[in-house]
Amino acid sequence: MNAIEVKHLTFAYEENKDVVKDVSFVVEKGSYTTIIGHNGSGKSTIAKLLLGLLEKKSGEILIEDIPLNLDTVNQIRRKVGIVFQNPDNQFIGATVRDDIAFGLENHEVDPAEMDAIIEHYAAEVNMTKHLDHEPTRLSGGQKQRVAIAGILAMAPDILIFDEATSMLDPRGKADINRLIKKLHEEKKLTILSITHDIEEVVKSDNVIILQKGRLAYSGSPEAILPQEKKMTEYSLDIPFATELSYALQKCGVKVPVEISTERLVEEVCHYHSKK
Numbered sequence: 001m002n003a004i005e006v007k008h009l010t011f012a013y014e015e016n017k018d019v020v021k022d023v024s025f026v027v028e029k030g031s032y033t034t035i036i037g038h039n040g041s042g043k044s045t046i047a048k049l050l051l052g053l054l055e056k057k058s059g060e061i062l063i064e065d066i067p068l069n070l071d072t073v074n075q076i077r078r079k080v081g082i083v084f085q086n087p088d089n090q091f092i093g094a095t096v097r098d099d100i101a102f103g104l105e106n107h108e109v110d111p112a113e114m115d116a117i118i119e120h121y122a123a124e125v126n127m128t129k130h131l132d133h134e135p136t137r138l139s140g141g142q143k144q145r146v147a148i149a150g151i152l153a154m155a156p157d158i159l160i161f162d163e164a165t166s167m168l169d170p171r172g173k174a175d176i177n178r179l180i181k182k183l184h185e186e187k188k189l190t191i192l193s194i195t196h197d198i199e200e201v202v203k204s205d206n207v208i209i210l211q212k213g214r215l216a217y218s219g220s221p222e223a224i225l226p227q228e229k230k231m232t233e234y235s236l237d238i239p240f241a242t243e244l245s246y247a248l249q250k251c252g253v254k255v256p257v258e259i260s261t262e263r264l265v266e267e268v269c270h271y272h273s274k275k
């Protein structure tokens with residue numbers, strides 16, 4: 001079963017101005033899939049379409065084989081959790097605790113269990129001491145942490161992150177990425193992560209590349225990230241390890257093109273030990 005299947009999806013905010021153009025892709029259940037593309041390529045729009053927050057013009061969206069429509073939208077929203085790009089637009093509670101509780105109430109979680117769940121996820125994102133603060137008074141990064149805790153608390157099968165850690169400092173980002181990876185591995189969650197971080201793409205199972213509202217690529221990161229010409233055409237960077245492999249090759253070091261820094265280091269060490 002696919003977690004998400006998108007077939008020939010087209011969408012426009014304004015008449016005759018399609019911003020998503022005949023896009024098709026699948027996200028395998030249990031996979032870690034990334035979506036990349038330059039600013040305005042349609043990534044956030046697709047994320048909103050997947051939850052039925054925008055109405056598609058044509059095409060089809062299936063979540064765990066269920067076609068998304070007016071009858072199924074609530075059922076689907078219980079399966080899919082999304083953390084939006086802009087954390088300001090996603091708070092309703094007067095305190096962080098109320099805010100997370102509100103999401104749980106919507107998911108009909110037993111009130112007796114709520115406090116333990118809230119405290120567990122607040123601790124996971126390092127926000128315990130802010131539980132009784134007003135969400136509006138938090139910093140951007142703190143808001144993102146709370147938004148992530150709120151979604152994780154609802155235990156969805158599919159998690160969509162739309163640049164959900166963009167405001168976190170590098171260490172905070174690494175902590176949250178570790179948490180997400182742990183949940184992905186332990187709970188077999190499907191992760192769909194919209195990102196500008198090419199190193200996150202390197203570590204993902206599959207990558208979807210969008211270019212001006214169209215699907216440019218869908219498949220393994222290994223097969224596309226080293227292609228400098230294509231990546232430039234998509235307005236994307238190649239990974240640091242790839243750049244370094246090319247530079248090493250140019251000065252005569254016989255290393256294969258790698259996308260992962262760890263693997264490149266292994267190759268260079270291997271080359272060095274043979275000399």
Ligand SMILES: Nc1ncnc2c1ncn2[C@@H]1O[C@H](COP(=O)(O)OP(=O)(O)OP(=O)(O)O)[C@@H](O)[C@H]1O
Nearest residue numbers: 013014019037038039040041042043044045046085
């Ligand atoms: N509410 C809106 N009304 C009209 N046009 C919109 C609206 N939101 C986005 N757009 C347009 O739709 C296109 C796709 O926007 P979208 O936000 O999906 O891009 P994105 O890939 O998420 O970009 P970014 O990397 O900057 O987040 C852009 O051209 C944008 O200007």
Ligand SMILES: [Mg+2]
Nearest residue numbers: 043044045085
């Ligand atoms: Mg966006």
